[in-house]
Amino acid sequence: MDWKRNLEELSMGEELPPLIKKMTQEKITTYVSAAEDYNPIHVDVEFAKQTPFGGTIAPGYQYMAYISELMVREFGEGWFFGGTLDLRLNRVVRPGDWLVTRAKVVEKKEEQGKRIAVCEVRITNQNGEDVIVGTATARCR
Amino acid sequence: MQMKEREGKEILFDDIFKGMELPEISYTVTTDILRQYLEGIDDLNPLYLDEDYARKSPFGSTVIPPISIAICITVSNLIKPLGMKIPPGLLHAMQRYEFTGVARPDETLRIRSLIEDKFEKKGRKFVVIKSEVFNPKGDRIATSWLTPIWPR
Numbered sequence: 001m002d003w004k005r006n007l008e009e010l011s012m013g014e015e016l017p018p019l020i021k022k023m024t025q026e027k028i029t030t031y032v033s034a035a036e037d038y039n040p041i042h043v044d045v046e047f048a049k050q051t052p053f054g055g056t057i058a059p060g061y062q063y064m065a066y067i068s069e070l071m072v073r074e075f076g077e078g079w080f081f082g083g084t085l086d087l088r089l090n091r092v093v094r095p096g097d098w099l100v101t102r103a104k105v106v107e108k109k110e111e112q113g114k115r116i117a118v119c120e121v122r123i124t125n126q127n128g129e130d131v132i133v134g135t136a137t138a139r140c141r
Numbered sequence: 142m143q144m145k146e147r148e149g150k151e152i153l154f155d156d157i158f159k160g161m162e163l164p165e166i167s168y169t170v171t172t173d174i175l176r177q178y179l180e181g182i183d184d185l186n187p188l189y190l191d192e193d194y195a196r197k198s199p200f201g202s203t204v205i206p207p208i209s210i211a212i213c214i215t216v217s218n219l220i221k222p223l224g225m226k227i228p229p230g231l232l233h234a235m236q237r238y239e240f241t242g243v244a245r246p247d248e249t250l251r252i253r254s255l256i257e258d259k260f261e262k263k264g265r266k267f268v269v270i271k272s273e274v275f276n277p278k279g280d281r282i283a284t285s286w287l288t289p290i291w292p293r
Contacts, residue, residue: 003199021183031181034174035212040229051230060233061211065182068208072186077199080207083240089233 003076007108007115007140016074016103016119019066023058025095031062057092060132064089066101067121067136074103075117075138082114087134091125098126103136115140152225154259154266154291161256163270164222168213169249170205178209189246200243207240210250210283214272219254230292234267242282244274250282251275257286266291 032042040047041057048056064087071079093099100123107118117140123132170178172190179189187194188204195203220227244250251274258269268291274283 027181027183030177034177034181035215037212037215037217039217039231060236061208061215062182064211064236065184065206065208068206069182069184069186072188072206080200080204080240080243083207083238085208085236085238085240087236089235 004078004141005075005117005138007117010105010108010117010140012105012108014105016070016105019070019101021063021066021099021101023063023093023095023097023099025056028056028058028062028095031059035059035061053092053094055094057094058097060089063093063099063123064132066099066123067103067132067134070101070103070121071119071136071138075140078117078139078141082116082137082139084137085121085134086136087121087132089132091129091131093125093131097131099131100124149223149225151228152220152223153228153293154268156225157256157259157268157291159256159258163219163254163256166213166218166222166252166254167249168218168252170209170212170244170246172246174212175205175209175246178212179206203246204243205246207243207283208238210238210244210274210285213250214252214254214274214285214287216270216287216289219252219270219272228292232290233287234265234290235286235288237286239284240282241284242276242280244276244282248277250277266293 103119103121106120109116119136121136254272257271270287272285276282
C-alpha cells in the first residue's frame with residue numbers, strides 16, 4: 001500500500017478503480033448491531049412494510065463507508081490526516097441492491113503548502129441511479 | 142434481534158434551536174464493535190485489526206477507519222443524553238466530515254455537539270448538527286456535520 005499518494009501520479013479526469021458490493025439484510029443487521037442504532041426502518045420488516053419505502057432500507061452511514069474505504073485504499077495517510085467528505089444521499093438502498101462506488105479526480109490543487117486531490121465521488125445502484133453523490137478531498141505529497 | 146426500548150418524550154423540530162448545545166458524549170469503538178462494523182461494511186483492510194501489518198504502517202499500530210466515527214455520531218446517540226427520543230422516520234440528507242487525526246481500537250472518544258442550523262425547504266425540516274471528536278490525547282480527530290430531515 002502506498003501510504004501517501006503523489007499528486008503528480010494522478011491525472012485530471014482519472015477514474016480510480018471502483019468498489020462493487022452487494023447490500024444484504026444480514027449486513028444491515030450486523031451494521032446496525034455494531035452501531036446500536038435500532039431505527040426500525042432498517043431491521044423491522046413488518047414496521048418497514050407500513051412505511052412509504054415498503055421494506056427495510058440500509059443506514060446511509062453503512063454504504064457511505066464504501067467511499068471512505070476507497071479513499072483509504074487510494075490515498076492512505078492523506079485521507080486520515082486532512083481528508084474531507086461532502087455527501088448528499090439521493091436514494092435509499094435496499095437489501096439485494098448492487099452498489100458501485102466510484103471516485104474521479106476533478107481537481108489538483110495546492111493550498112497553503114498542502115497538495116490536495118479533489119475527487120467527485122458517487123455510489124450508483126444496479127439501475128445506474130445515483131444513491132450518493134459528493135466530493136472527497138485527500139492530502140497528497 | 143432484540144429491539145431497544147425507546148425512552149422519553151419525542152424531540153420535535155420546534156424544540157430544537159440554533160446554537161443549542163448537546164451534552165458531551167463519550168464512545169469507545171471496542172475491538173468487538175470494530176470487527177462487527179467492518180463485517181457490516183465488508184471492509185477487509187488489515188490496517189484495522191492486524192497488529193503485525195499495522196505496525197509496519199505510518200500509524201505504528203491498528204487504527205479505526207476514519208468514517209467509523211459515524212457509529213457514535215448518530216442523531217439518536219446525540220439526543221439520548223437529553224432523555225428524549227427522535228420521532229420515527231428520520232432521514233439523512235447531507236453529511237460533511239473532516240478528518241484530522243487517528244484513533245485506535247478501544248480508545249474512548251469524546252464528542253461535543255451543537256445545533257449549528259435549522260431550516261425548512263420544500264416542506265421538509267432540516268437540522269444541521271456539528272460534532273467534534275477528540276481522542277484521549279485531546280487531539281481533534283474529526284469534525285462532522287449531519288443534516289437530517291426531521292420527521293415532525
